[in-house]
Amino acid sequence: MSQRAISQLVGLGIVIFVLVIAASQATYVVQPGFRGVQVTLGKVDPAFKPEGFGLKTPFVASVIPIPIRQRTVPLTTECYSSDLQQVSVQLKVLFRIPETSVVRIYQEYSGDPFESLIAPRVAEALKEVAALRSAERIVQAREEVKIETLTGTRAKISEFINIVDITIVDIALSRELEAAIEAKMVQEQEAAKAQFIQQKSEIEANTAIIRAKGEAEAIRIRGEALKNNPDLINLQIVEKWDGHTPLVVGGGGEGGSNILLPLGNIKRQP
Numbered sequence: 001m002s003q004r005a006i007s008q009l010v011g012l013g014i015v016i017f018v019l020v021i022a023a024s025q026a027t028y029v030v031q032p033g034f035r036g037v038q039v040t041l042g043k044v045d046p047a048f049k050p051e052g053f054g055l056k057t058p059f060v061a062s063v064i065p066i067p068i069r070q071r072t073v074p075l076t077t078e079c080y081s082s083d084l085q086q087v088s089v090q091l092k093v094l095f096r097i098p099e100t101s102v103v104r105i106y107q108e109y110s111g112d113p114f115e116s117l118i119a120p121r122v123a124e125a126l127k128e129v130a131a132l133r134s135a136e137r138i139v140q141a142r143e144e145v146k147i148e149t150l151t152g153t154r155a156k157i158s159e160f161i162n163i164v165d166i167t168i169v170d171i172a173l174s175r176e177l178e179a180a181i182e183a184k185m186v187q188e189q190e191a192a193k194a195q196f197i198q199q200k201s202e203i204e205a206n207t208a209i210i211r212a213k214g215e216a217e218a219i220r221i222r223g224e225a226l227k228n229n230p231d232l233i234n235l236q237i238v239e240k241w242d243g244h245t246p247l248v249v250g251g252g253g254e255g256g257s258n259i260l261l262p263l264g265n266i267k268r269q270p
Helices: 003-025 099-108 113-130 135-140 142-157 175-228 232-239
Strands: 027-030 034-040 052-055 061-067 071-080 086-096 162-172 246-250 258-262
Touching: 027 034, 027 061, 034 099, 061 099, 071 113, 086 113, 113 142, 135 142, 142 162
Parallel strands: none
Antiparallel strands: 027 052, 034 061, 071 086, 086 162, 246 258
16 A cells, blocks of 8 residues: 555544544533533523533533432531520431523532532521520420521522422530430429329319218218108118018017017027
8 A cells, every 4th residue: 555545544534533523522411300501612601401412512612511400418507596505407408400590500609509509598597597596495496497497598599599398307415505404304394293293182182072071961961861751761671671581679668669680690599
């Protein structure tokens, strides 16, 4: 093969290589769950690129992928309560970037938008909520603190980011404060127990008084009944008779009382 033919083959190979490189630089692919931001010589295209295959100017334009899927990122922040106690709160922030915001966020906030935009706003909202409550109340009202922090965060960045939810993983206090709160809770439980015992004793005493009054009233009514109806005793004896022939023991005189005795209780003499 002549030198000229070799030169032509080398030149053709170079041309093909350049064309392949140019073709690869002229295309892009945006993966599912992402949107693309095109930057051409430092200028950002105002329209985002949808997911899928597309063409761009080779060598001078690039497409940066921005995730629009929901993300969950942990965050630990410090705040102070209304009684000036330091509280450490571990959070999880669930958020999503709307596709209409990807270009603006890329232009105005460099790097991860969570670090530059979301985390500072969440911390700010939490500090505002914590400053209105004591440390003990922050621990007791976790759901209340979470809802108000979520509402405050959304008010600050709702035009950029969709804050789906905020969850409180843990609230940590100083050891001294935790011990003080625990001691207070024990005292409250003991006081509640003592109050319950006192109420129980009062109820039992009132029940005994009512029962005694009832028995006294019953005795009074029975005494009046016997006084007004002397034959009531005989009636009660008849009602309680067991069917055996009774033995009558009486004074025999006028005004004397007769006593009925069961014969079964008397032993016969031989």
